[in-house]
Amino acid sequence: MCGRFNISDSPAVQQLLLRLGIDSHNWPVRFNDFHRACNTISIVRHDGQNTVLEDATWWLLLEFKDDRFKPSRYTSFNTRYDKLDVPRSAGYRPFRQSRCVIPASGFGETEYETVNGKKKPMRYTNFNAKEAIAFGGLYRQWQHPLSGEIVNSCSIITLPPHPKLNPYHSKASPLMLPQEGPWLEQWLDPEIREVEQFAPLLQPAIRQDLEAQIINKPSERLAIGRSTTILAD
Template identity: 50%
Template sequence: MCGRLNVTDSAGVRALCEQLDIQLWPEDGMRFSRFIRATDRVSIVFRADGDKQKMINAIWWLLLEKAAPDGQFKPSRYTSFNTRYDKLNKRGSAGYQSYRSQRCVIPASGFGETISIDGKKYYHDMMVEDDDALVMGGLYRTWQYTTASGQTQTEFSCSVVTLPPHDKLQHIHKKASPLMLSLKDGSVQDWLDPTRFPESLDYLLTPKIRQSMSALPVDKPSTYQPIGESTLISADG
C-alpha cells in the first residue's frame, strides 16, 4: 500500500465514527483531507481506559526520533508508515509489541495506490461511496518528551498494517494491500479488543475486501485529475 489516504468529511465517515462509539476526541478535532500523506497527522481510534474508545491525531510514521533542540519527536529515517503482516510476530521488529498491546483503526474514505509498468508510474484512488467509509487496521506507539517549561507531553505515532497483495487489486498495486476491517463482521471489534491474543487475530491477516470500492485512475495524487473511467472493485463474498 502506498503512503496516502483520503479522509473526507463525509456522511459515511461521520456515521462510522458514531458507530465506533468514540468517547474521547482530539482537542483539535478529527483530521480531514483529500490527500493525507505519510509523515502527516491522521486520526486514529483505539481503546483506552477499559472500554472507552479514544481518537487522537497521530503522526503517520510508527518510528520517531527526537528533533533537537526542543526534545519533540519527528519521523525516523527508517520507513515505517506501513507495518508488514509478516513482521508482526518477529521479535525485535518495530510493530511486535504494538501488535500485542497498541492496535488501532484508521477511519478513511479511501486510499491511493501506485504501480510501475515499464518504468512508468500509474496512480489510482480507491474510494467508497459518500455514505460509506473504510476502516484500516493499524498500530500505534507513544513517545514522551519534556518541554522547555518542564511539562511532560506525549506524542502519538501510527502505521497501517499491510497484507499480501489481493487478486482483485493486482492491476493497481502488486506488492501489498492494506488490512481492511468492518464493523459488520466484527473484525473491527476484534482488532480493537485488548484482550484478544495475537493468535486469535491470524484470520485477519489474509487479504480481504470487505466492502465495494471504485478505482479511479488519476494523473498524479497532488493534482487529482481523472485520466480514465473508474472501475468497481466488488467486496469479497
C-alpha cells in the same frame, strides 16, 4: 499500500465513528482529501477505559531531535503482515498491545516499473469506498523528556496483494477491518494480547465496494479515463 489516503466528512464516516463510540462533533477529526505519510492523522484507540479519537503522526517510528519528535529515517508508515510475529520488528509489540483503527474514505496506490535498473512510477490509482473504511493500524506513544507531553505515532498494516487490486497495484494491499460482528471491538481491546484470533484478518480482503480511478498524479488527482467498480468480497 502507498503512503496516501483520504477521509471526508461524509455520513458513512460519521456512521463508522459512531460505531466505534466516537461523536465527531465532540472530537475533531482531521478530514483531508490527501493525507500522506508523515502527516498528522486521526486514529481511534482504546485508552484502557474508553474509546478515544486522537492525533497521530503517520509514521510508527519517531526520533527525538531539535527538542521534538520527528519521523525516523526508517520507513514505517506501513507495517507488513509478515513482520508482526518477528520479535525485534517495530510492529511486534504494538500488534499485541496497542492496535488502532484509522478511519478513511479511500486510499491511493502507485504501481512501479523498472527502467534501466531504476524504479519509476508507471500508474497512479485512487480507490474510493462507497462506505467508510476501517484500516487496521498500530500505534506507539512517545513522551517528551522535558515537558512530559505524550505524542502518538501510527502505521497501517499491509497484506499480500489482492487479486482484484492486482491490475492496479501488485505489491500489497491494506488491512481493511470488517465492520460486522465484534472484530472492531476486539481489535481495539488492549486486553487481547493473544493475537492468534486475528489470523483471519491477515488475509487480503475487500470489505466495501471500491471505485478505482486512474489519475495523472497524486498531487493533482485529475482523472484519466472512466472509473471501474471493484465489488467487495
